[in-house]
Each structure stands twice: as structure tokens, then as C-alpha cells.
Amino acid sequence: MLRFENVGLRYGLGPEVLRDLTFTIEPNSFQFLTGPSGAGKTSLLRLMFLAQKPTRGLVKVFGRDILTLPARELPGLRRRVGVVFQDFRLLDHMTTYENVALPLRVAGRDEASYRAEVTELLGWVGLGEKLDASPMVLSGGEKQRAAIARALVAQPELLLADEPTGNVDPQLARRILRLFVELHKSGTAVVIATHDIALMDLVDAKRLVLHDGRLHVYE
Numbered sequence: 001m002l003r004f005e006n007v008g009l010r011y012g013l014g015p016e017v018l019r020d021l022t023f024t025i026e027p028n029s030f031q032f033l034t035g036p037s038g039a040g041k042t043s044l045l046r047l048m049f050l051a052q053k054p055t056r057g058l059v060k061v062f063g064r065d066i067l068t069l070p071a072r073e074l075p076g077l078r079r080r081v082g083v084v085f086q087d088f089r090l091l092d093h094m095t096t097y098e099n100v101a102l103p104l105r106v107a108g109r110d111e112a113s114y115r116a117e118v119t120e121l122l123g124w125v126g127l128g129e130k131l132d133a134s135p136m137v138l139s140g141g142e143k144q145r146a147a148i149a150r151a152l153v154a155q156p157e158l159l160l161a162d163e164p165t166g167n168v169d170p171q172l173a174r175r176i177l178r179l180f181v182e183l184h185k186s187g188t189a190v191v192i193a194t195h196d197i198a199l200m201d202l203v204d205a206k207r208l209v210l211h212d213g214r215l216h217v218y219e
Contacts, residue, residue: 006022009052018043018047025048031192045191083160095132096146161190163194
């Protein structure tokens, strides 16, 4: 699903923030991405969801080399990846329901074909009473769950989450983790970037540990 070989990344003329990364993400796998602040986790996620190209090395996503991928094919690949951003990126002029349904609307589906599944998903993440609420009146935890629902709604083959439990209490963090575990059981590959060691200890999963721009993989 994802293949990195000797990947390096630098911004401008600065030093490499990622160095010599070689690893794979297999279909239907579950892994945590962790490491100290500034280790390069967000930069690595950007490479994974095709927002950034490597300075050197090989990155293949669903078998396609992103350095030679025609620009016209990029949106199609991105639709196969769900992303939960640390800053939520909800649109304040839309309701919670409209935010979550947006990927399906952009894909050209008729609302009648997806309204029930979006409503069910919002109920699943505990936002069944907030369908018509503006993101501006949601709490931090509610915004996080709405962002997760939006990432899940198109049933991505790969889900990337950047600190998805960083703004919620421990009980809600465990609930959110269970959502990702259930998604994984349905066949989606999951990568969760987190600092939360206690959270990682709840799931028997591979750990990708970034330190000083280099990656260490622990089964």
C-alpha cells in the first residue's frame, strides 16, 4: 500500500528533516507512528497522503511512484486515503453533517444515496444530536470526532491520523481508538501518529518510531 526506500526530505536549503527512511505499510495493517516533538512525524504523514514529495528516494502509494505520477491522477489516489488533521480543518459555514458528507459530495454522489450512512456514522462517533450544529459551537472533542467521521465516510483503504486524541480526555481517547480498531477490522490500513504511550499500549500493533529524522520499526 505504501513503500518507502531510502527516502530523504528537506525544506529549501535546510538540513534533511527525514533521512534514509525504508519501510512498508501493508494492506489491512495497524501501526502507530511516534517519536519526540520535532522528530518529523507530520512531515512523514504529508509524504504519505501525497501533500509532499520526497527530496530523494522512492515513495510508492498503491503501487504508483509519486515522483512520476501525472498530476491528473493525484486526486484519484488521494480519495483512497482518509486523513484526520491535528487542526480538524472543519468548514465553519457548513453544518457538522455537511462537513462529514463533503467527501461524498465532492465525489459526485447524490445526497439521497448517502444521507442515511452519514447520519449513522455521526451517531457512531457520538454526534447524532449535532448534525445541524455549526463547528463553531462544538467542543474540541466534538470537532475531533467530526473530523474523524469525515475521514471515515468514504471508506478509505488507508487512514492517517495526526494526534487524533490530542484534544480529548482519556476516556474519550479510548473510545476514539476503538473507532480506529473497528475500521481496521473492516479492512482499512491505519496509521496513528501519537505521543500517548498509554494509548499505544492498549493495542498490539507495530510501532514506527521517528527519532532525529530516522525511523525505527518495532513489531
